[in-house]
Amino acid sequence: MYKHYMKYCKHNIKLLPSVPEPKYVVFTDFDETYLAHQNREDYKNDLKELEEYLLNETYQKQIFFGWVTGSSLTSVFDKINKCGLTLLPHFIASSLGTELIYFNQNQYAEKDKIWENNLMKTGFSENLVNNLVSFLKLDNIHLTPQPQIADCPFLKNYYYHQQNDLIDNQAILKIKELVKQAGIQVNISQANPLSGDPNNCYDVDFIPSGTGKKHIVNFILQQTNVSYQNSIAFGESGNDIEMLQTVRHGYLVGNATSEARKLHFQIAENEYAKGILSVLKTLIK
DSSP states (O other), X not given: OHHHHHTTOSSOOEEOOOOSSXXXXXXXXXXXXXXXXXXOHHHHHHHHHHHHHHHHHTTTTTEEEEEEOSSOHHHHHHHHHHHTOOEEOSEEEETTXXXXXXXXXXXXXXXXXXXXXXXXXXXXXXXXXXXXXXXXXXXXXXXXXXXXXXXXXXOEEEEEEOOOHHHHHXXXXXXXXXXXXXXXXXXXXXXXXXXXXXXXXXXXXXXXXXXXXXXXXXXXXXXXXXXXXXXXXXXXXGGGHHHHHXXXXXXXXXXXXXHHHHHOOOBOXXXXXXXXXXXXXXXXO
């Protein structure tokens, strides 16, 4: 695993100090929360300042820090390389939290076996999702496949192209009902063009039951034995809301989407990395 992912980095990348008995856990969405896709110098400087804080403070203040993202691990490393990030978190919950991978001196790019074994028992499969999509088509609900990544066996992504509020709400309700009957989960949120999505679409993400961002939070808190009172999370879009509402301190960053702002009201003053850093400095003394 080590060599497989190091090949994506054309520059030296650092690991955070190990935190054997963390006092805090910090979860953050990656795209458009931790990492701004706009190539602005102030955003780059803010990210460097956040990386510096994490490198210097995680051990001293016993912070266990990670990214919880809809992107695959391969995609994350591509963005690390492209955007010149210099620091890896303690963990990455990639593919919408269907994979959990640790990064430290002892576990470089090692999957959490307990989490992986739990997913293997859910009955989730590509054939099951294909059948659901076919059933939806019979009801005139058409889902467009997103490019699938080979290393995401427990995540199947589609777009639903918006029509009008009435039709869209009925379609979303039907999707959720059918998925519930099938015994799996679906995450539906407004697609974000800043992350490369098309305009006027919803992301429709099929995942196994008992997974996703909310369940990653609960699992990590249980594994680290960190108090709910010391759980912190950051996001910017509708698919982050459950994660933000599962922790004690859940914040949208200042660049959050209008959809997310209607669903969650605790918002950092600043955008992207600057918003994350300002909240961490306030909450963790």
